Every structure is written in C-alpha cells, then in structure tokens.
Amino acid sequence: MATANEFACSQCSLVDYPNFVKAIKWLQLNSIVKLFWKLWPLLDPSEFITPEVLHHFHRMFWDHDVKWCIAVTGAVELDFHFSMIQTLVGYQAFKEGISKLKQVTGCDHCTVQCYIIAAAAGSVPCKFLTAICALLHFHYLMQAPSFTTQSINRVASTLQEFHNHKESIVSQGVRGDWQIPKLELLQSIVLSICQSGAVMQWSADITEHAHVDEIKVPAQAGNNQNYESQIVHHLNWHDNMWIKGGMMRIPLNGMRMKNTNQT
Numbered sequence: 001m002a003t004a005n006e007f008a009c010s011q012c013s014l015v016d017y018p019n020f021v022k023a024i025k026w027l028q029l030n031s032i033v034k035l036f037w038k039l040w041p042l043l044d045p046s047e048f049i050t051p052e053v054l055h056h057f058h059r060m061f062w063d064h065d066v067k068w069c070i071a072v073t074g075a076v077e078l079d080f081h082f083s084m085i086q087t088l089v090g091y092q093a094f095k096e097g098i099s100k101l102k103q104v105t106g107c108d109h110c111t112v113q114c115y116i117i118a119a120a121a122g123s124v125p126c127k128f129l130t131a132i133c134a135l136l137h138f139h140y141l142m143q144a145p146s147f148t149t150q151s152i153n154r155v156a157s158t159l160q161e162f163h164n165h166k167e168s169i170v171s172q173g174v175r176g177d178w179q180i181p182k183l184e185l186l187q188s189i190v191l192s193i194c195q196s197g198a199v200m201q202w203s204a205d206i207t208e209h210a211h212v213d214e215i216k217v218p219a220q221a222g223n224n225q226n227y228e229s230q231i232v233h234h235l236n237w238h239d240n241m242w243i244k245g246g247m248m249r250i251p252l253n254g255m256r257m258k259n260t261n262q263t
Contacts, residue, residue, distance in 0.1 A: 051189050052202045057139040058109035060182040065132055066098065069116060071174040073123040075099035081119040113139070127168035134162040142189060142199050156190050 012023045037043050051057075070078055079097020087093040092111045094101075101108065117133055138158045144151060169175050193199065218234035219227055 047192075047195060050192055050196050050202045051142070051185060051199050052204050053143060053199060054106050054204050054208070056182055056185060057142065058106050058113075060180075061113060061136070061139065062104060062109050064180065064183075065135060066112065066116065068128075068169055068172075068174045069120045069124065069132065070099050072125075072128060072172050073120050077123055078119060081123070082115060085115055085119065125168060125172070127165050128172060131162055131165035131168055134158055134165065138162065138186070145198055145200055147193055147198060152190055152193060155193075159186060159189075 012020045037045060073081075075097070079094075079099050082094040082097045085093070091114070092108070094112075094115075098112055113136060117129065117136065120132070121129060138155065141151070141155045141158060147155075166178070189199065214235065215231060218231040218238075221234050222230035
C-alpha cells in the first residue's frame, strides 16, 4: 500500500488533485494517502471499520454480481427475462430490463436481488448460479437483527460455499482475479459481528441524505457547468441566508417579549 501510494505521488503532485486521482485509481487505490491509523501499533482496521449494508452488500451486488450475470447471460437475454417476470402488486417491474439502468438506488438493488436468480437460471452454468446464490444468501443472512452461535456458523458456511464455487465465475471469463476490496472485507464480517454486534445497526442513511442536500440539490440549481464552484457558491449563499434570517428574528422576538411584558 505504501509503495503504491509513493509511486502515485511521484507520478503526479497532490496539488493537482484531478490528475492525482486518475493516477492512483490506475493502481486500484483511492485518493487517501496518509492513513490516520498508520502509526497505531497492533491495529486491525477491520476492528473499527464495520461493514455497512448499503455499500458493502447492495452496492457490491450491483457492481459485481449483476455485471457477472449480464456478461454470462448476455444483456439482451437477461433484459428479456426481466421484462417477462410477472411482478406482484407492490413490487417494481423492469419492463426495459436492467442492463441500461442509470441512477440506481438502494431500493432498486434490493428489488433486482429478488429476481436475479430466477432471471439468470437456465442461461448460466449450474455452478455459476450456485456461487451467485450463495453470495446473495450471505447478504440476506448478514441483515439479521441479532445473531446466535448457530446463525454465525451458518453465515460462515454460506460464505465458504461461495468460495467453493467462485472458480466457475473465473471459468466464464468475467473475472480474472479476486482483488475486490469489498469481497475481501467479507472475510472479517463474522469477527465484526462477534466484536461489534449486528451489521444492521450501522447505517449510511445520514451521510447519503447529506449527499443529496449538500451536493445533488445545489448541483440541480446550476447550469451543469463548473459543478464544484457552483455548489460551493450555492451552499455559501444558503448559509448566509440562514444567518441573516436568524439575525432578523432576534429583534422580532425581542419586540414580542417586550409587548408580552407590557401586557
């Protein structure tokens, strides 16, 4: 990790952040160079970086499982299967398929998870389908509100079942290696449950809503040019209006209190 970061820093300066991000993503790293826990002795990041359902399960499913199924089944064939599914009342339908979906939400991830096994069955090898089903089953088990020794063992055995059949994914040519950070994080989930409790207690809802309020809404107020500067100006204007509104309410409240005392 340190060697790769040093190599990226030598290729591009941290001051030139856009080009630095491109250089470091080529090494399959993010833009974080100095880890805050680097000098902490005998530290395992999995002890305090707990898994989170939205990104580590649902997002991982969309970024990897769905792409594997599309590659093996074929985009046209899988979209046709999804369009033919008879959905129940209250369930989302994908009449145009899923291969061309954009701006997919967590609700869409959950819905596709309900259909993907049935949609891919018959068009993919049995072992391939077993690997996808085992990974999905693992995600479902991890969302339990509480765990016992028996349920934890079941979680571990389900993940092992995926590893026993994952070579079928490689044999289909859709994956050349298993250098997937989110998949590697799954190895420490059982330990995380024993140390920190159920995964469902950790949620990214607050930060996701903050991303909408602080990024998406200001971006919609612009003209689709220079997003960063326009978002900053919008947030600055919003803060100034909030401060000015608070200052204007102070004398009004003072007058109301004065009138109340006089009466």
